[in-house]
Amino acid sequence: MDNPTVLVTGATGTVGSALVAALQERGATVRAMIRNPDRPVPGVENVVADLRDAESVATALKDVDGVFLNSPSEPDAAEVQKRFAGIARDLGVERFVLLSQYGARTDSPVRFLRWHAEVEEHVKGLGLDYTVLRPNLYLQSLLAFAGTIAQGFFAAPIGDAAVSAIDTRDIAESAAAVLTSAGHTGQTYTLTGPRAVTHHEIAQALSAASGREVVFHDVPAEQFTAALADFVPPWQLEGLVEDYAHYARGEAAELSTWVADLTGRPARDVTDFARDHAAVFAQA
Template sequence: MILITGATGTVGREVVRGIPDGLAVRIMARRPGRVTGAGAAETVRGDFTDPASLAGALRGVRAVFLVTLPGGGDDAGFLRAARSAGVRHVVKLSAAAAGDSGASDLITRWQRRNEELLRASGMEWTLLRPRAFMSNTLSWAGLIRERGVVRALYGRSVNACVDPRDVAGVAVRALTGGGHAGRTYTLTGPEALSAAGQTEQLGELLGRPLLFEELGPVRARAALGARYPAEIVEALLESAERGRAGAKAEAGDTVARLLGRPATTFWQWAGDHLDAFAGQ
């Protein structure tokens, strides 16, 4: 039995879709009614803060896809429950910044703490450290549809962003195949792109020019503050400064090596999701 957490999220839902037919899959969610596209998978209620629900969700499970509890909590309780249930292997979604000694923002510290807990858990582990998801650009869709405009911080900073489907593909390989225990995989796209470059590609695909407007730190802080708590806003701004200095530019070959095909380009990802940007 494979247990998948975070199945309503960007990567988790793709992991569910990618598990080969014939393997037993269970989805753990705080609100099972929100899970879609589960197919033949069993869906159960489970809450990181409720030990009884964890015990039930983990019963009979041998491998777990773990997405860290949102909001800065740690995975200690979940990992204890998993080990008690006899789980052998945990594949954790982390972040590329966790491997960057120059990164010290709050979100990165949370991820490092949970990586340490997993490594010390006594179970086999695999760490997935993706760069920013290409799907983050979906937050631009409304303004693109309404005004043909993209607004982002530091438009010329480049990031080797990755298709979440590629991250999920690696997760499925780690969950269902051998040779991944004790491995840490930094996952990137095939090239580093800036927000301005992504905007240009979207405009070409849409067949109409898009205007890019760069937000300075003051405007970016105000925009982010409408969506996130203050401590998260500061962490995101700190991360953006690292990107501005080139810390997120390196594109590796790990996705291609593990999946046996080239990593998805932003052009390909955007083409597959063009309806979101071109809606009526």
């Protein structure tokens, strides 16, 4: 489709903000869905809507050709996404791209993966022209650890397990490709980085990029939980611990070539991520 109009949900978020630019580079017209009108996304049309407010969602979806659905990991995530997809179908949206997660499964012990699988199942049954993206752990998640990384360490309950973590810029560029080209209907693309890395290897990449030693400490889930209890709500912390247990079991180390296949260039490595964010980790 030439010059489609695409609604980007989560347009202020990690993937969404990069997707706005990636879509523009591909000639799409972007409508950014935001919650706070005082913080518009620059250079594009903005629409104020909340996933929990069906009326505002219907307004946001009016007259768009494609949509990128990205929901925060909150307990009602499946419910709001299913409702959003139903409204998009009723309004005749042509392309529907759903951000899910690597390993989404209805019987997963990881709540986030169950929620994503529930939404995937629902979307598949709506008769939409859909594509599911299942990215692995975001390298940008490390930015949440920037405070301790600047002090020389970070810690998580993951052991020596390798994870094919991905740079969110590659998720955005893959999503932009799917939203602006044909041949993706009904596909589920698992998106990973170019190799699986342990957190010790991530620490090495951060050390090399910053010129200062950064070490990784494997810690028990209880210690990880105690360190974050003042900052992260219990349901989210429990979900994070489930996520890390899934990584620690070695369940997130597979590689896929979809980033390169969709974008025409290799996925960014952790060394690229570390180099491009060295200043953030130095001054947090």
